[in-house]
Amino acid sequence: xxxxxxxxxxxxxxxxxxxxxxxxxxxxxxxxxxxxxxxxxxxxxxxxxxxxxxxxxxxxxxxxxxxxxxxxxxxxxxxxxxxxxxxxxxxxxxxxxxxxxxxxxxxxxxxxxxxxxxxxxxxxxxxxxxxxxxxxxxxxxxxxxxxxxxxxxxxxxxxxxxxxxxxxxxxxxxxxxxxxxxxxxxxxxxxxxxxxxxxxxxxxxxxxxxxxxxxxxxxxxxxxxxxxxxxxxxxxxxxxxxxxxxxxxxxxxxxxxxxxxxxxxxxxxxxxxxxxxxxxxxxxxxxxxxxxxxxxxxxxxxxxxxxxxxxxxxxxxxxxxxxxxxxxxxxxxxxxxxxxxxxxxxxxxxxxxxxxxxxxxxxxxxxxxxxxxxxxxxxxxxxxxxxxxxxxxxxxxxxxxxxxxxxxxxxxxxxxxxxxxxxxxxxxxxxxxxxxx
Ligand code: S3P
Numbered sequence: 001x002x003x004x005x006x007x008x009x010x011x012x013x014x015x016x017x018x019x020x021x022x023x024x025x026x027x028x029x030x031x032x033x034x035x036x037x038x039x040x041x042x043x044x045x046x047x048x049x050x051x052x053x054x055x056x057x058x059x060x061x062x063x064x065x066x067x068x069x070x071x072x073x074x075x076x077x078x079x080x081x082x083x084x085x086x087x088x089x090x091x092x093x094x095x096x097x098x099x100x101x102x103x104x105x106x107x108x109x110x111x112x113x114x115x116x117x118x119x120x121x122x123x124x125x126x127x128x129x130x131x132x133x134x135x136x137x138x139x140x141x142x143x144x145x146x147x148x149x150x151x152x153x154x155x156x157x158x159x160x161x162x163x164x165x166x167x168x169x170x171x172x173x174x175x176x177x178x179x180x181x182x183x184x185x186x187x188x189x190x191x192x193x194x195x196x197x198x199x200x201x202x203x204x205x206x207x208x209x210x211x212x213x214x215x216x217x218x219x220x221x222x223x224x225x226x227x228x229x230x231x232x233x234x235x236x237x238x239x240x241x242x243x244x245x246x247x248x249x250x251x252x253x254x255x256x257x258x259x260x261x262x263x264x265x266x267x268x269x270x271x272x273x274x275x276x277x278x279x280x281x282x283x284x285x286x287x288x289x290x291x292x293x294x295x296x297x298x299x300x301x302x303x304x305x306x307x308x309x310x311x312x313x314x315x316x317x318x319x320x321x322x323x324x325x326x327x328x329x330x331x332x333x334x335x336x337x338x339x340x341x342x343x344x345x346x347x348x349x350x351x352x353x354x355x356x357x358x359x360x361x362x363x364x365x366x367x368x369x370x371x372x373x374x375x376x377x378x379x380x381x382x383x384x385x386x387x388x389x390x391x392x393x394x395x396x397x398x399x400x401x402x403x404x405x406x407x408x409x410x411x412x413x414x415x416x417x418x419x420x421x422x423x424x425x426x427x428x429x430x431x432x433x434x435x436x437x
Contacts, residue, residue, distance in 0.1 A: 001416075001417065001418050001419045002389075002414055002415070002416050002418070003414070003415045003418035003429070004412060004413075004414055005402070005403055005406030005407075005409075005412065005413050005414070005415050006406070006412050007406060007407060007408065007409045007410065007411070007412065008251065008407045008408070008436065012251075012436055012437065013251050013252060013253040013254040013255075013302070013436075013437060014244075014247055014248050014251055014254040014255075014256050014432070014435045014436060014437070015254065015255055015256070015435065015437040016256065016257075016434075016435050016437070017256075017257045017258075017259060018244070018256065018257075018258055018259070018431060018434075018435060019236055019258065019259050019260055020236040020237055020240040020241045020244065020258060020261065020425065020431075021047045021048075021049055021236070021237055021240055021424065021425055021426065021427065022045045022046065022047040022052075022071070022234040022235070022236060022237060023047075023200075023234055023235055023236065023237040023238070023239075023262045023293075024047060024049055024051045024052050024097070024237055024424050025097060025172070025198065025200050025237075026200050026204070026232075026234050026235070026262065026293065027043075027046055027047050027052040027055075027234050028051065028052055028055040028095070028097050028098055028101065029101070029176065029200055029201050029204050030043045030046070030204065030232045030234065031043065031046070031052070031055055031056050031059050031066075031073065031075065032055065032059065032101055032102070032105060032180070033204055033205070033208050033227060034073075034075040034077055034208075034229065034230075034232070035059045035062065035064045035075060035077055035083065036077060036079065036080045036082075036083065036105070036183070036227060037077040037079070037208050037226075037227035037228055037229045037230070038077055038078065038079045038226055038227065038228060038229060039076075039077060039228060039229030040074055040075065040076050040077070040229050041074075041075045041077060041229040041230055041231065041232070042072065042073070042074055042075075042231040042232070043072065043073040043075065043231075043232045043234065044071070044072050044231070044232070044233045044234065045071050045072075045233060045234040045235075046071050046072070046073050046234060047071075047234070047237075048071075048426060049422060049423060049424050049425065049426055050093055050094060050095075050422050050423040050424070050426075051093065051094060051095035051097065051098060051423050051424060054091065054092055054093035054094070054095050054098050055092070055095060055097070055098040055101075055102070056073075057091075058090045058091075058092065058098065058102055059075075061086045061087075061088055061090060062083045062084060062086055062090075063082070063083055063084030063086075064076075064077070064082075064083070075229075077227075077229055079226055079227075080109065080110065080183070080184055080226070081110070081111060083109065083111075083113070085111070085113040085114060085115070086113070086115050089116045089117075089118050089152070090102060090106075090115055090116065090117045090118070091118050091119065092117060092118070092119045092123060092151075093119060093120055093123070093423075094119070094120050094122055094123055094348060094394065094396075094420075094423050095119070095123070095423075096123060096126055096173055096347075096348070097173050097176075099117055099119055099123060099126075099128070099151065099153075100128070100131050100171075100173035100174060100176070100177045101173065101176050101177055101180060102117060103117060103128070103131050103132070103135065103142070103153060103155065103177055104131070104135065104176065104177025104178060104179070104180035104181040105177075105180045105181070106155045106157050107135045107140035107141075107142060107155050107157060107158075107160065107177075107181055108135075108140070108157065108158075108159065108160050108180060108181030108182070108183065108184045108185060109157030109158075109184065110157065110158065110159040110184050111157065112156060112157055112158060113155075113156070113157045114154070114155070114156050115154070115155050115157070116152055116153070116154050116155075117151060117152060117153045117154075117155070118151050118152040119151045120394065121394060122348050122349065122393075122394035122395065123151055123348075124150060124151045124152075125150070126150075126151075126346055126347075126348075127149060127150070127346050128144065128148065128149055128150055128151060128153060129147075129148065129149035130167075130168065130169055130171065130174050131173070131174050131177045132144065132148040132149065132153065133148075134165050134167065134174070134178060135160070135177065135178070135181060136148070137165065138160035138161050138162075138163065138165075138181065138185065138189070139158065139160045139161045140155070140158070140160055140181070141155065141156040141157075141158060142154070142155050143155075159184050159185060159186050160181050160182075160184075160185045160186070160189075161185060161186055161187065162182070162185045162186060162187025162188045162189045162224075163187070163189060163190070164189075164190040164191075164192070165178060165189070165190070165191050165192070166192045166194075167191065167192070167193050167194065168194070169194070169343065170193050170194050170195035170196070170197045170316040170343075171193075171197055171343075172197035172198040172199070172200070172201065175191055175193060175197055175201065175220070176200075176201040178191050179191065179201050179202075179205065179212075179220065179222050180201075182222035182223075182224070183210065183222060183224060183225070183227070184224055185222075185224055186224070187223075187224075188221055188222065188223040188224075189221070189222050189223075190215065190219060190220070190221045191219065191220050191221075191222075192218050192219045193218050193219075194218070195218070195313045195315075195316045196217055196218055196266060196313070196316065196317075197266065197316050198264065198266040198267055198316075198317075199264070199266050200264065200266075200293070202214060202220060203264075203292075203293060204232065205222070205227075207230045207232065207292075208227040208228060208229075208230055209225075209227055209228040209230075210222065210225065210227055211223040211224070211225040233292070235260055235261060235262035235263075235293055235295040236258070236259070236260045236261040236262060236295075237261075237262065237424065237425075238261055238262050238263065238264070238267045238268055238270070239267070239320040239321060239397075239424070240424055240425045240428075241258045241261045241298065242270050242320075242321045242324055243324055243400045243401075243404060243425070243428070244256055244258055244431075244432075244435075245258070245270075245274065245279075245281065245298060245300045246274075246324045246325075246327065246328055246404060247404045247407065247432070248300045248301065248302060249274065249279055249300060249302060249303050249305065249328060249331075250302070250305070250327075250328065250331045250404075250408055251302060251407060251408060252302050253302060254300075254301065254302045255299070255300070255301045255302075256299070256300055256435065257297055257298070257299045257300075258297065258298050258300075259297045260286070260295055260296075260297070261295060261296060261297070261298060262293050262294070262295055263283065263285065263293075263294045263295060263296045264293050264294060265294070266317060267317065268317075269314050269317030269318040269321070270318050270321040270325065271283065271298075272314075273308060273310060273314075273318060273321075273325060274305075274325075274328065276308050277303075277305040277306055277307070277308055277328065277332055278303055278304055278305050278306050279300065279303045279305070280300065280301040280302075280303045281298060281299065281300040281301070281303075282298070282299045282300075283296055283297075283298050284296050284297045284298075284299075304333070304379065305328055305331055305332035305333070305377070305379065306332050306333045306334055306377075307329060307332045307333060307334030307335050307336040307375075307377055308329075308332075308336055309336070309337045309339070310322075310325070310336070310337070310338045310339070310341075311337075311338070311339035311340045311372075312339075312340055315340050315341050315343070316343075319341075319343060319344070319347075320397060322338060322341055322344055322351065322355075323351050323354075323355050323397045323398060323401045324397070324400070324401050324404065325338070326338065326355045326359065326366075326373055326375060326401075327358075327359075327401050327404060327405055329373075329375040329377055330359055330362065330364040330366075330375055330377055330378065330383075331377060331378070331379055331408075332377040332379060333377055333379045334377055335374060335375065335376050335377065336373075336374070336375045336377065337372065337373075337374050337375075338372040338373045338374075338375075339369070339371055339372045340371055340372065341371055341372045341373075342370065342371040342372075347395070347397075348393075348394060348395035348396065348397070348398075348423075349393035349394060349395035349398055351395070351397070351398065352368055352369075352371075352372065352373060353368065354391075354393050354395065354398050355373060355398075355401070356368040356373060357391075358390060358398070358401065358402060358405070359373075359375065360386075361385055361386060361387040361390060362383040362384075362385050362386075362405055362409065363383055363384045363385060363386055364376065364378060364383070365378075382408055382409065382410050383405055383408060383409040383410065384409070384410045384411065385409055385410075385411055385413050387413075388413060388414055389413070389414040389415075389416055390402045390413055390414070390415050390416065391416050391417060392415060392416065392417030392418065392420045393417065394417065394420055395420060396420045396421050396422070396423035396424050396425065397424075398420075399415060399417055399418055399419075399420045399421045400421050400425065400428055402415050403415065403418070403421070403428070403429065403432070407432075
C-alpha cells in the first residue's frame with residue numbers, strides 16, 4: 001500500500017503521553033508455553049499485531065482451545081500431549097520468531113506429529129539452518145528447501161537427545177527453539193551462546209515452573225519436565241517505543257512520555273546508545289515481582305545528538321533498533337560507525353542494504369560495509385529527499401523508520417508498503433498523528 005508522507009509544519013512537534021502495543025517477543029512465547037502447560041493460563045494484554053496473531057493461529061491449528069475476551073486470552077492447556085497433529089500447513093506469516101520457536105516445539109514433540117511450516121515472501125528467504133542443524137544434531141527429523149535451510153520445512157517430531165550445544169550465532173530465536181525442544185528431551189540440554197541474546201523465554205519458563213537453570217551469563221540448562229499454567233502480563237514493546245523515542249529526539253520542541261514499557265536489560269541497549277548520543281530522557285521503573293519482566297515509563301525530550309561507535313556484544317542487545325539508530329545517526333553531529341552487525345542482513349529485509357538505500361535517498365552521506373554502516377551526520381541540514389518513493393521491503397521496522405524520517409524531510413515522500421508496520425505496531429501512523437501538536 002502506498003502512503004504519502006508529509007513533513008511536519010515548522011511549529012509542530014510531538015507532545016503527550018501514550019502506550020505502545022504489547023511486546024511481540026513475549027506474546028509469542030506466552031501462547032506457546034501456555035499451550036503446552038497443564039491447566040488454565042491467563043494472558044493479559046495480548047497484541048493484535050500480525051506476528052503474535054500468526055503464532056496464536058498456529059497454536060489453534062495445533063488443537064488448542066483459546067477463549068478470547070478483547071486482549072485477554074484464557075488458554076486451556078493439557079500438557080504437550082494435549083496438542084493435536086495439525087491437518088493444515090502452519091503458516092507463520094512474516095514472523096521469524098514464530099517459525100523458529102514452532103520448529104523447536106514440533107521437532108521435540110514426543111507424539112511423532114507430522115507438520116509443515118511456511119511463511120511469507122520475506123520469511124521464505126531467511127536462514128533456518130541455524131535452527132535445523134542443531135536440532136538435527138539432537139536427533140530431530142527435519143526436511144526442507146535447500147537442504148533444510150529455508151521454508152517450507154517439514155518435521156516429524158520425537159523426543160530428542162539431551163547434551164550440550166554451542167550455538168554459532170547469538171539468537172534468542174535459536175536459543176528458544178532449543179529450549180522448547182529440550183522441555184521434552186530424554187535428558188538435560190545445555191545451550192551456550194557466543195554473546196547473550198534476549199532472555200524472555202528463560203524468564204517465562206521459570207513462571208511456568210520449568211526445570212530451568214541459568215548456568216552462567218552465556219549458558220542455560222533445561223531438564224525435561226511438565227509446565228504448570230500461570231498468568232502472564234505482557235508489557236509494552238520496547239522496540240516499538242524506540243521509534244517514538246527517536247522521533248521525539250529529532251523533532252524540535254517535542255516531549256513524550258511512553259508508559260508501561262518492558263525494560264528487560266537484554267532489550268534496552270538502545271537507551272544506553274541514545275544517552276551516549278546526548279539524549280535527554282528519564283526512565284522510571286515500576287514496582288514488579290522478581291519473576292516478571294521489568295516495566296516502567298520513559299520521558300524523552302528533543303535533544304542535540306552526537307555520533308557514536310556501535311560494535312561487539314552491544315549489537316545483540318540493539319539488534320532490532322539499528323535501523324532507527326541509523327536514522328538518529330544521520331541527525332547527529334559527527335560520523336557514526338556501526339560494526340559487527342552482519343545479522344541485519346538476514347532480518348525481515350537486508351537492513352544494512354536497505355538503510356543504505358533509505359539514507360542515500362534522504363540525501364545523507366553513508367557507506368555500506370559487509371557488517372555495518374558509516375553515517376555522516378547532518379544535524380543542521382534537514383533531509384532533502386532525492387528520490388520520491390521509498391520501499392518498505394516487507395519490513396515493519398523499515399516502514400516505521402521511513403515514516404519518522406519523513407516528519408523532518410523538506411519535501412513530501414511516498415512510502416510503498418506502509419501496511420508492514422502492522423506486523424508489530426498496527427496503530428503506529430494514527431498514534432503519531434495523535435501525538436502531533
Ligand atoms: C526475537 C529475536 C531477535 C529479534 C526478533 C525477535 C525473538 O531475532 O531480531 O525481532 O523474539 O526472539 P534473533 O533471535 O534472530 O536475533
